[in-house]
Structure formats: C-alpha cells, structure tokens
Amino acid sequence: MNELPNEILLKIFSQVSSSDLINLTSQCYRFNEIISKSELAHKLTLYFRKLNPNDDEIIRNRKYQRLKIGFFKPQLHTKIVQEIGASLRQLEFAFCKLKLDIVRRVLCLCPNVKDLKFVKIDLSDVPNRFQEQPLPVLLDVDVKMTLSDPRIFKVLSTSVVTAVTMDHKYRHASGNVSDFTQFLLNQSELKELTITDFFRTNLFLDTSLNNVAFRLTTLRIKDVNLVRTDFFKIFLENNHLESLETLEVQKLEKCNLTPIIGNCKFLKRLKFDATNGLNDLEELPNLEILTLFAQLPLKLNQLIHKFPSLREVEMHYCRLSYDEEEFMNAYGRISHPDHLTTLRIIDTTVARLKTKTIKILMLKNVKICENFFENNQNIEELHVENCDFNDDVLEAAITYQNVLKKLTIIGENITQKTIDRIADNC
Amino acid sequence: MDIDRPSDPQVSVVSSDGTMFHTTLKSILLSGTIKDMIEHIGEGGVENMGAIPLQNVDSKTLEIVIKWIEHHKDNIQPTSEEIKDKTADFIDPWDENFLEMDLDKLYNLITAANYLNIPQLLWLSTRKIAMLIKNRTPQEIRSLFNIEDDWTPQEIEAVQKENQWCEEK
Numbered sequence: 001m002n003e004l005p006n007e008i009l010l011k012i013f014s015q016v017s018s019s020d021l022i023n024l025t026s027q028c029y030r031f032n033e034i035i036s037k038s039e040l041a042h043k044l045t046l047y048f049r050k051l052n053p054n055d056d057e058i059i060r061n062r063k064y065q066r067l068k069i070g071f072f073k074p075q076l077h078t079k080i081v082q083e084i085g086a087s088l089r090q091l092e093f094a095f096c097k098l099k100l101d102i103v104r105r106v107l108c109l110c111p112n113v114k115d116l117k118f119v120k121i122d123l124s125d126v127p128n129r130f131q132e133q134p135l136p137v138l139l140d141v142d143v144k145m146t147l148s149d150p151r152i153f154k155v156l157s158t159s160v161v162t163a164v165t166m167d168h169k170y171r172h173a174s175g176n177v178s179d180f181t182q183f184l185l186n187q188s189e190l191k192e193l194t195i196t197d198f199f200r201t202n203l204f205l206d207t208s209l210n211n212v213a214f215r216l217t218t219l220r221i222k223d224v225n226l227v228r229t230d231f232f233k234i235f236l237e238n239n240h241l242e243s244l245e246t247l248e249v250q251k252l253e254k255c256n257l258t259p260i261i262g263n264c265k266f267l268k269r270l271k272f273d274a275t276n277g278l279n280d281l282e283e284l285p286n287l288e289i290l291t292l293f294a295q296l297p298l299k300l301n302q303l304i305h306k307f308p309s310l311r312e313v314e315m316h317y318c319r320l321s322y323d324e325e326e327f328m329n330a331y332g333r334i335s336h337p338d339h340l341t342t343l344r345i346i347d348t349t350v351a352r353l354k355t356k357t358i359k360i361l362m363l364k365n366v367k368i369c370e371n372f373f374e375n376n377q378n379i380e381e382l383h384v385e386n387c388d389f390n391d392d393v394l395e396a397a398i399t400y401q402n403v404l405k406k407l408t409i410i411g412e413n414i415t416q417k418t419i420d421r422i423a424d425n426c
Numbered sequence: 427m428d429i430d431r432p433s434d435p436q437v438s439v440v441s442s443d444g445t446m447f448h449t450t451l452k453s454i455l456l457s458g459t460i461k462d463m464i465e466h467i468g469e470g471g472v473e474n475m476g477a478i479p480l481q482n483v484d485s486k487t488l489e490i491v492i493k494w495i496e497h498h499k500d501n502i503q504p505t506s507e508e509i510k511d512k513t514a515d516f517i518d519p520w521d522e523n524f525l526e527m528d529l530d531k532l533y534n535l536i537t538a539a540n541y542l543n544i545p546q547l548l549w550l551s552t553r554k555i556a557m558l559i560k561n562r563t564p565q566e567i568r569s570l571f572n573i574e575d576d577w578t579p580q581e582i583e584a585v586q587k588e589n590q591w592c593e594e595k
Contacts, residue, residue: 001529001533001555001571001572001573002573002574003533004533004536004537005537005540007540008536008537008540008552011548011549011552012552012555012556012559013556015552015553015556016556016559016560017560020559020560020561020562023559023562023563023564023567024559024567026564027564027567027568027573027575028573028574028575028576029576030576031573
C-alpha cells in the first residue's frame with residue numbers, strides 16, 4: 001500500500017469509519033501525517049453537528065471520553081448522551097443555539113466531566129430559575145466560556161468548580177452577569193479565575209462579592225473596565241491575599257492595584273502593566289517569574305533587590321538597563337548566581353546590559369547595540385527575533401559565547417553573509 | 427468531432443510494455459484523460475489517429491481496465507461529485523466479482539484508474555481497499571497490507587493516547 005500516492009490513500013481513508021481511521025493513524029508515520037493534515041482530521045472527534053440517523057448505531061459499545069455538541073435534537077441525541085454520559089471527561093458545546101434546559105439535562109447526564117467548554121453558545125428559553133428540575137452536580141470541573149451567553153452559569157451554580165475562564169465578548173452582551181456573580185457566591189473550591197473583555201458590566205457593582213467562600217491561587221484579569229474598582233479591591237483584599245500565587249493584571253482601567261500586590265506575600269508569578277511604576281511595590285520574597293508591560297526606564301538592579309527569588313523576567317516596552325558590577329557595589333552582594341537566569345526582552349531598547357548570570361536570553365523587536373554580546377558572555381540559549389542589528393553584532397554574539405548551545409534567529413533582515421558567518425563560527 | 431455517433435469505431439491503445447489493445451471509442455471515453463486527448467485531435471478524426479500510447483499503464487493492468495470499461499460503456503458516467511454523495515450500500519455484483527484480485531493488482535488498477543481519470547473505477551477500487559481496512563485491528567491491517575512499522579513504541583503510545591477519545595463524525 002505504501003507505493004500509492006497520498007491523494008489515493010486519502011481517497012481510501014475517506015471511505016472508512018472514524019474508529020478505522022484511528023487504527024490507521026497508528027500504522028505508520030506516513031499514514032498519521034496524511035490523516036492528521038487532511039480534512040479527515042475532524043473525523044477524530046465525536047461531534048453532534050447535524051442529524052445523523054446512524055449516530056445511534058455508531059456509538060454502541062464505545063467508551064467515549066470526549067463529546068462536542070454543535071447540534072442537539074432531543075429525540076435523537078438524548079439517548080446517546082444517556083448511554084455515553086457517564087464515561088465522558090471532556091464536554092464542549094460549540095457554535096449553536098440551545099435551550100438552557102437542554103444544557104442542564106445534558107450536564108445532569110454527564111456527572112464525571114472535568115473539562116467543560118462553551119464556545120459561542122446562544123441560549124433560548126431561559127427561565128428565571130429552575131424549580132423542581134434537578135441541577136447538575138459536577139465535581140472538580142474546569143469551566144471555559146468564550147463568546148457565550150453568561151446566563152449558562154444559572155445551571156452551574158450547584159457544581160463544584162475549580163477553575164473558570166470567562167470572557168465577555170458575547171455579541172448580545174447586555175452587560176448582565178448577575179448569574180455569574182451568583183455562581184461565584186456558591187463556589188467554595190474555586191482556585192483559578194480568568195476574566196477578560198468585561199466592559200460596562202455589573203460585575204463587582206455591589207458588595208455581594210466582598211466575602212466569598214473560595215480562596216484563589218490564580219487570578220488573571222485583562223481588558224476589564226470595572227465601574228466600581230473599589231469593590232474589586234475589597235474582593236481581593238478580603239479573600240485572596242494569603243492564597244494568590246499567580247496574578248496577571250493587564251489593561252485594568254482606572255484601577256491601581258500596586259498597594260494590594262505588595263500584600264500578596266506568597267506571589268510566585270506576576271504579570272503586570274506597571275503604569276504607576278514599580279517604586280511603590282513592596283518586596284515580594286517569593287516572586288519567581290515577573291512579566292512587565294510598562295513604558296518606563298527600568299533598572300533591573302532595583303527589581304532584583306526587591307524580589308530576591310526572581311528566576312525569570314520578561315519585559316515589554318521598558319527601557320532596560322542592568323549592570324551586575326553596579327549592583328554589587330550598591331548592595332554589597334553578587335546578584336543571584338543561581339537565580340535570575342532567564343531574560344526575555346520585547347519591543348524595547350536595551351540601554352545597558354552587563355551580566356554573567358543570564359543563561360537564556362530572548363530578544364524580540366529589540367535594537368541591539370554594538371558591544372552587547374561582549375558584555376554578556378555566558379548565554380547558553382539565545383533567541384533573536386525581528387531584531388535590528390548588523391552582521392558584526394551577530395558575529396560577536398557567536399564568537400564571544402563559549403557556552404552557547406542553542407541559537408534561534410528569526411527575521412527578514414538576515415543575509416546569506418550572516419548565515420555564512422554563523423556557519424564558519426560554529 | 428461528433429463523439430456520440432451511433433456507430434462505435436475501433437480505437438487502439440498501447441501499454442507501457444508495448445502491447446496493443448483494441449477497444450471501442452464509447453468504452454475508452456469513460457477515461458477522462460483519453461477523452462481530453464481525443465477532443466484535442468480535432469479534424470483528423472478518430473479513425474485516423476492511430477494507437478494511443480499509455481506510458482503509465484502496463485499490459486496486465488490495461489487488460490483489466492479495458493474489461494471494466496467495455497462492461498460499463500453503456501452506463502451513464504457519474505461525475506466524481508455524484509460518486510461522493512452516493513451511498514455506498516449498493517454495488518453491482520458484477521463489479522464486486524470483478525474486483526476479486528490480489529492486492530498488487532488492485533494497487534496497479536487504482537493507479538491506472540487515477541491516471542486515466544475513470545472516477546467510477548477509482549471509487550470502486552479504493553472502496554475495495556477501504557472495505558478491507560474496516561473493522562480490523564491495527565495488527566490485522568498491518569499484516570494484511572504489509573505496512574512497515576516505523577514508529578517507536580513511545581510515538582505509537584503518544585498517538586494512541588491522543589486519539590483515544592476520538593470518535594465518529
């Protein structure tokens with residue numbers, strides 16, 4: 001069969017069932033490549049998309065773990081969900097309009113789902129509350145919701161959710177997320193919360209979330225315009241200061257969180273657009289990974305002094321300078337012989353960088369100055385993407401690096417001469 | 427050129443190994459490739475065009491192809507689109523019987539049907555292989571088709587894991 005060309009193999013493969021296709025992917029490298037890169041790849045998912053009278057027959061005796069619902073015809077699909085519901089681990093509703101009661105009934109039939117996803121789901125027939133009908137009880141479930149009607153949360157409040165990702169790009173957005181608020185009030189085990197694109201919303205509009213039963217370890221909040229930022233701050237201060245390990249705050253209108261961040265003593269990862277600078281930020285003894293978006297000159301010396309556990313720094317827009325010797329003179333100790341080893345610098349200029357400790361360096365959209373690599377000789381992994389430099393700089397990058405193990409260069413301005421020089425030096 | 431004339435003139439084709447076969451115009455027009463060739467001959471006419479050389483088809487395979495097109499010369503030729511939509515339930519018993527051949531011959535037939543652009547024959551012959559794949563275990567498929575296993579055990583495990591939740595549609 002191997003002498004047949006790909007197009008013919010595809011013709012053959014398009015005539016077999018999905019379970020046969022799965023068997024074929026494990027036959028040899030070539031079959032797997034052909035199938036995964038073709039339009040047949042979609043056949044590898046159970047997907048209710050249109051009326052298919054064979055559904056019933058297809059699902060018999062199979063242990064499904066994942067189901068995607070893009071169409072639901074109660075008399076046809078209810079029976080299928082009844083049969084496979086208990087073995088499902090991942091469930092996705094995608095690109096369709098459903099009665100909220102159908103979502104409720106499907107979830108009731110799938111008690112073991114751990115990953116629940118809603119993509120572009122519109123609702124119809126949404127009752128104010130469900131009376132008498134049971135609500136689903138899912139345990140330790142991770143909910144992701146995008147471009148979908150937030151009233152879905154009406155049927156999730158009785159489940160124990162550990163992580164929620166929620167965006168509010170819903171096109172009929174009324175701004176009303178009171179069901180989401182009610183859902184949050186019912187949660188006790190929630191650890192991760194990600195919210196994005198909330199504009200003109202009634203989230204945190206009143207004091208109802210001031211005290212919640214859960215303690216977050218991860219909070220990501222981006223592109224959010226809260227009317228009452230004071231209530232959001234109370235939500236953080238009252239509940240999560242002691243538990244937060246990861247905090248990502250970006251584009252939060254009119255909300256200065258700097259004082260609160262300084263109180264999150266157990267923070268390990270921080271992503272932060274420091275519009276007010278970092279000067280107000282207090283010392284964070286456990287901080288390991290820091291990502292900064294800020295148009296300000298930044299002395300890494302100060303950062304390292306404030307965050308002694310720092311391992312990785314990524315900075316966007318900041319004008320960076322850092323000199324190890326200066327640091328030693330100022331603070332009387334060597335900066336992190338073992339700690340800060342990874343530096344990612346994006347969309348900026350590097351005024352001065354002198355270090356022996358950085359091992360992994362990524363430069364993206366950065367102007368690299370002449371003697372940059374002479375000053376930084378211990379880099380093991382170097383990634384240069386769309387950077388402005390001349391061949392001499394790059395040659396220096398290679399000749400001065402004794403320990404360079406991995407070099408990645410991406411960009412349009414690479415000449416053959418550059419490539420030859422690299423080849424000569426390696 | 428009037429290719430639908432009631433009389434069905436003789437046409438000759440030559441296989442890659444030099445064997446000449448005689449068949450009729452109506453039969454050979456089931457091949458889209460040859461139909462294109464003939465339509466481009468123009469005024470000279472079919473009668474005078476001489477034998478058509480088929481560089482990519484050997485005599486054994488060509489013999490099989492000719493047997494099939496002669497049997498089906500009076501059928502309406504469905505386009506490839508129609509074949510796609512067609513339910514695979516009904517297969518002419520003559521075709522079913524015709525396709526009883528060893529795998530090497532079948533591969534050659536598929537390649538020839540593809541080259542000669544005979545959609546119906548291509549569909550039938552690829553379907554035959556698909557039927558052999560259906561409802562077999564990976565091991566059975568491997569031994570039946572003599573597929574060389576070029577996966578490392580780790581890779582195969584990864585692929586199976588990836589696909590274990592995948593199913594129909």
